[in-house]
Amino acid sequence: MSTTNPDFNGSAVDSGHSNSVDVAPGVHIRHGSPGQPPHGYDSYPPNMDPLDRETDALLASQSEERISKPDQYTKPPMRPLLLIPVALSFSLARGMDFAPHVDVYTRIACNTLGKMGLFLGNFIPLPANCALDPEVQAVASKLQTTMVTTLGLLNTLTAGWWGLYSDKHGRSQAMSVAIFGILFTDLMFLFATDYSLLLIGHITEGLSGGWPALQAALMAHISDTTPEGSRAKIFSLFTGIVCAGIALGPSLSSIILRGLPFVSGDITVIFYISITCALINLFYVRVILPESHSVEARNAIAALHREEKARRREERRERDSHARVAKNSRVARMVRRAQEKVVRFLAPVTVFMPRTRKRPGRLRPQKDWNLTFLAMAYLCYQLALGVYPVKYMYVEHVFAWSAADLGYYISFASTIRAVFLLVVLPWLVRVLKPPHVIPTPALSSTGNIVAENQEIPTQAPTQMSPPPSNLVSDIHFDLALARISVLLELLSFLATTMTTTAPGFVFATSLVALGGGLIPAAQSLSLSLLGSKEDSGRLFGGIAVIQAVGMGTVGPMIFGITYSTTVATSPKAIFVLAAAMLSISLALLCLIRPHSDFGSDGLGYDSVGVDNEAMPLMD
Template sequence: MASASSTSGAGMARSDSSRSGRHHHHHHLPQPPPAPHASTAFGDWVNEVDTTAPILADRIYGDDGSDSGDELPQSASSARDAGGDADAPMNEHLRWSKSLPWWRRPHDYWLRPFAFLLAMCGGMVMSPKIDLYTQLACEDILHIDGSFGSTELRQRPPLSPLCLESPQVIAEATSLQLKLTLAMGILSALTTGLWGGLSDRKGRTTVLRLGVAGLTLNDLIVLAVGLVPAASLAPFGGPKGLLIVGSAIEGLLGGFATLTAGHQAYIADVTPNGTRARIFAFFTGIVFAGLAVGPALGGVLAKKTGLMSPFYFCLGAHVLYLIVTMFILPESVSPERLEDAKKQHRRDVEEHTYTLRSTLLVPLKPLAMLLPKQVSAPEPLSPDDDGEGEAAASHISVSRKPKTWQSLDANLFILSLAYFVEASCMGVLTPKISYARYVLGWDVAELAYFLSFASITRVVCLTVIIPLLVRWAQRPGEATNALALPQDGSKDDTERSPLLSLDSQGRPTTYSDTQEQGEPGREARIEKLWTLRARHLRQIHDSKFDKRLALLSISWDALMYLILTVTHGMGPVPFVAATGLTSLGGAAPAAMSSLALALLPSEHDAGKLFGAWSVVNAISTSIVGPIAFVEVFNHTDDGAPQTIFAMCMALFIVSAVIISLVKVRKPSSLPALPPRPAPPSADGRTGRREDEDEGPEASSRSKIRLRPTVPWREGERSVNADDS
């Protein structure tokens, strides 16, 4: 089941065309990621699984960049001046794959059908897993095994009505579910950070293979438990013991958390810098489309051909996915980045002193990158600086640094803490299903319809309603309407140089021959800095929007769980309606994943980030959340079963408060830039000239038509260029 969820966070995406326009990005959809939320081991109650991330649009300034790595990118205004695409940014991490043939070029199109297939497979086994776990509990407690007592391989008989009526059987089935969740979750938390680092050195496809291999092995074990008599499984600890072994294997190979991290890192590799939330949400929509179809299809298949038939289908789907990751799926990390990561790892190994304590803490090592870090004084940028300094960086961190240098920047830590609290709410899914089954009196078929309904609402919200609302509310053009900032305008890097009066696009309001002349290539370097300024402003704008979106989505979730709490005892209608409406809050993990990427000091740390968040995800969704909510439900199910909803509401409120503490930097914190070069005139020269003498005997005496500094000084615009 983790298979379905794994793809959800997935978001395996890539932008492929060599001259992609904005229309290409509407095909994209981070996992997120995020952000990735794990499902439970018991058929994974994915009706509310926020499988990431990270929902919005790849609202980054522009698209895929230019064809050639040598081509100078243009800012919005300069592109318009040249008659080009005003949205063409520079994305260095995408250029290495432009020259590859289409079958070797990483792109999200490769994985879209498999995301749907794996999600559908996960939905298909939901109800069969319920029956299988209940049968195992029934065999232990009521000793009802029907005709399944021989040593032959055969399909299990239908579930006895006595099993469904026994509270002891239901309690035992729930206990088995929690054991499977913990077996997979704990081991996943201990290993997924290692796989996250491995993905930076060996590539994303390597980690995806490991995760899918774990799902495949677990499928084989589930089939063995379903087909082999219990007596024959005694050497392996019986059916339930063998299921725990299968979950442990899946956890050791990373499980859902590692697959989610791999998918989200793949998205970060193949999409432009900036917010990637929409591409995460697009794949989340694909996943929930599969989950909407899966339960009904699995129920029909199990009814017509036997309980274990859906598991055969899942095994085939996982094997197919494994083959694709081994032989077909292009690697998303460039060879240069892989080699750099390997060299860095070797240096880390040489400098590391191994002790028992450090060895035990290796699984938690990825979390170190989330800790608050000291902030040092920034180095001033020279106008002649080409390629160094923040102003010349393709990616900047949008984290608002403390005013005092050497203080701690805790924004990424705060956001990760908010993500942990929000993701812990996934633990409510298991007792919520128990609430529906035993408080509302639903049977397995009604639960299947409920899961399909919840998945359909997710699909509609993630693919239609939320993107439309985001497009209406975001207004990305506002970020680059004015590129010039108050600190801009110094003609050189000395503090004594006065600031020039600049227009909104960074060009001086007057030009002269002395301003137009300079060393070769200097104007191109300055224009490049202004191009990147537009990108940086867009990053800051998008990050602020991501923060607001996360706050709004989590607040909406809290409101829906408040409704679930106060409508207890009013029947299934409020329960179904409130559950469906929680889909409108599905943007939260996506927005948090997108914001986390923007907070990173380097875009190359995306794999480490999602490796660390996968550890956080595994701990919160597979250990802390399930234990807390199941224990609360077990202690309150007799008198106040709605307590789990109130608890979930409280956690959402806490998460929203924590997110509000994240500080996004202001545009005024960006480095100052020198004046922007004058735009080319129609005849290819710089400046605006009138009444120039023509012909070979033209006089050097010419008049330069200058832009007036202020409108009421129109009469002073005409001056002699040369009085000699």
Template sequence: MVVSTSHQPSSIDPALHDAHDDNAANRVPEGDNGMTRKSNINVRRLLAIMPLLSVAASVTMAPKIEVYTLLACSIHRPDIYDLNRLSPELPSLYNVPTGASVLHNSIRPPLARLISATGIRRRSQLFDPVTAVGNGTTPDHRTQCASDPVVKTAVAKLTTVIAAFTGFLMCITTGWWGSFSDRNGRKFAMIVSTLSLLITDLNFIVAALFTKHIPGGYWFLLIGPIADGLFGGMTIGMIAIQSYIADTTHEADRSRAFSFALGLLFSGMALGPTFGSLFIHFTGSLISVFYLSAVLHALYAIFVVALVPESLSRQQMDEFRAKYFEETAVTTQEDQSLIVSLLVRLKKLFAFLTPLVVFFPVRAKNGNPLKRGKRDWSLTVVIIGYGFTYCVVGSYSYKFQYANSTFGWNSEELGYFLGIVGGSRAVYLALILPVIIRLFKPKQTIQQPEVDIPLDSTTSEALDENTSTASTPLLPSKPTSKEVHSSAFDLKLAKYALLLDIVAYAGMGLSRTSLPFTIFGALSALGAGFGPATEAVILTLYTSRGDTEKGKLLGAVGVVQAICSQIIGPAMFGLIYMKTVTLHPRTIYAVSVSTVIAALLLLNFVRLPKGNGSSQAAPEEVEEQESSFLRVADQTE
């Protein structure tokens, strides 16, 4: 539900892959079974520890919203938070109204007693909000904080600023860190990105413990996102993993390895919120999940150091480093004047937008060379609609906040909700969608060319001796056919996915109780097929122009994902939520529905190349018409 498309194989530079493939072939040759087996073992080691990274990233998704709420409430509404009776260290962060925490300390779960013994406990006994709630004598101040308009506005503002900082910095630094991994190794990039995630965990812990003593109050939480944006965080971690796989696997096995890695990532993302809720339940401590996340991130970094060898040789890194310094020296020589230098720096600042030129409309070819063809806007229209849907991804944190305030959910309950949605998405993508594709995809075939087959072995011998074939009897082969896939099916699948999203978002916005809200939330998982289906359509439109740089295209798609889901989406929905949270907080769902409807309307203006929707296709177009979406779906079975 949260994972942006920053964590996809398409984000790797194809030119980088080509360079790696040439060098990797020397280290993992086709005929060297020993080297191949060793490389496979290294990849398996990396994949085996990947769940630590994805679970650690998702285990704190729900608690972060509640921490934002409690910290903002302590500043803006101390009368609700009752700071006069609470300790300065915000003990309410360490005691949540769960079944475990309402028990007497003598019969609390062992894990809760262990965490209490290690310092994750109340610093004051003046007031215990959990016991008060359990006795029914005092209203739950968490529910009051979450539903207070002033607090909700402050949390929305904080969330928007955090998303903007992270997204903007990540857009600027992602390319540099990708190049850095070439010069200094994938392993080092993995460790640095994991340390930035660890800084974020520690930032939450420190802000919760010492919010009255740190500068800026809850704005101190910006340190974590800034570190995440500067050092890459999860995005660079996944790019380094994908680059490692590209370095150590053959081209024939690479697609399957990428698919398996993404499967592990999304599985961890689906299980993480549930693990976090269970951990909160058994510890009775909200802040405990941040300790858990920090431990998992630390373990992942240790395992990378101890178990995963570097995929690039020293010679390869030296070559990449020399090339980088050579390009840097040329650029420095060109920067002679101050104005030119400023323009060059400005160009570098927005260099991450350069890949988007592949989506510009081009003139279609026609039979009359004297007449200019019309511009083909289909690819441009598709990517705009694609960006609209990814803007909705930027609204998720505000929808979490909405659920907390509307239904009185705490972090544990929100974690269960996210687990249900993530599990529904995993089941749909892995089991249901492949079956739907196999049942309903059109059975489109092409005729293969006929080949004359010699009647016996003497014919081939005669041909080898350059003898005449005229006297040799040949048997014509039967016409053969090959099944291909029409991209029109992908386009229809994307439209149906958007229709399901419209129904789901509308239902969530209209739900008055938590049960229908959860049901429609699970229904939203059925729209998960939009991304890969639309990417298949984009690939078809791109290759129909005669372009073959698929990696370049998919990298540009990744840029659109990052900009829309991490910058435009959070800023737009954050501003809307801040302005409407007092009178009509459901407005974000109305905007989500409107955004998806706009994307659906745009897809209706897409015109696929001839041969992609008809019953026949030319043999030379088969490779370009193969749907990458179907390949991904087939690999998930």
């Protein structure tokens, strides 16, 4: 009997037998062990070649397997759903902590100024005359701004680094560190008597990556456990869960503080609940949740890291050997190395840099700017989201809303967004998303089952991957969803600038929920444009950095300065500025042009070259 030896491309090389199998051009067959007669036959014909028997049995069995499993590319596994308890519990705890955090800031300010003449602990209700004192409110506002800015700056520097860490050591490790940082901050709020404990807590959470790093690890875990293609539906589900938790958290906190007689306003109960949730999640992530990033992928990234580190060390030695011996040479080297360390913290952002791409039929490689344009569009969108804290000050100033009115509005708007992301958007994706093309076997002129331009393996693939044509259609669908979402949110802000009544403002701002599809669409699109799942941790680390810079630090600062300078003459200027940022985001999305040959190698690029110096790795 003849034998076959697969070459490095996976095609079969016949060793000593010329077969007469009727197959279509371009087929590569890997022969397996002899099987049973083809479907519909009791035995093989006596004059049938043994190799033909093997081939017919193999093709028939695999065609039946394909037919019995339709649409195998569109059915995600259940493993991403294991993350729902983590996402829901943390978003609920985050929403529940909003009011108690403000309460602690006010207590510390009141104690610092000595307004009450005695120390106010967290276990008694806050006196009304202390909370209404303008001087106390000014100090509390400065304290809150200091803590939020500190946390935002540290998240900007470390969230991406922890994304790289998850590529090298696993998603569960990165999640555990982020959970510990959030847990430590809640402990500091629980025992805070002055601002120093709060500062220590926020610094610890910032160094651990905090909420942005946790979200990045969750999204990377989802990308590891879902097939390639459009992930807008699953990302929409988790984004909606987070919005639902944040929407329900404040109401649940109010019910606990006001509705339970044994609590009677003791805010420490809320912190105990948050700490308990964090401890349970830490146990769940470390013990129960399976690691999604394979050991092989982590080892490969670790080896790449060691090579990159050795290369940098050699370059550093070479620079130092050519440097002039001077009094300040040692200081200059220390400054240069410190700069390299800081830049390395921002290394995940370099994943969005233009990539060298070789296209069929063209001699010169081209720069692919698609991922760069997407990152810039996402940054503009996140900057526009910085209007939300200032928007709440706007409604209190223009419509004279009380704190209770504002709380109802926040819960109402968050609930609408959560319903859209959890129910409406997944339904729209299911209805409007183009169906995947599933390869089916064909029949030759002799009646044998043949494959058309497909390599037929003897074993089932270890990971579900859609054909290149499906990847292309998924990319176009995600891109269209992102553009429409930004357009709808832009129209909402334009409508807000034209409203003069409170009901009109509520209606106009409620339309923002229709633009909630951008975040899941952008996350799914960025994964498809990246092409390699091994870099998903770096990618979501870069996205976390963009979120920390846009919505967490720079965005609120820009809108805060704008509002403080225009509130007397044109308070709606903040909405005009947000609309301008969304217009730039939409224009950048329109510059993205997926290539027709995208995904020809199954990864998204035919050949990608990236400058190693442009993508430094962590130490």
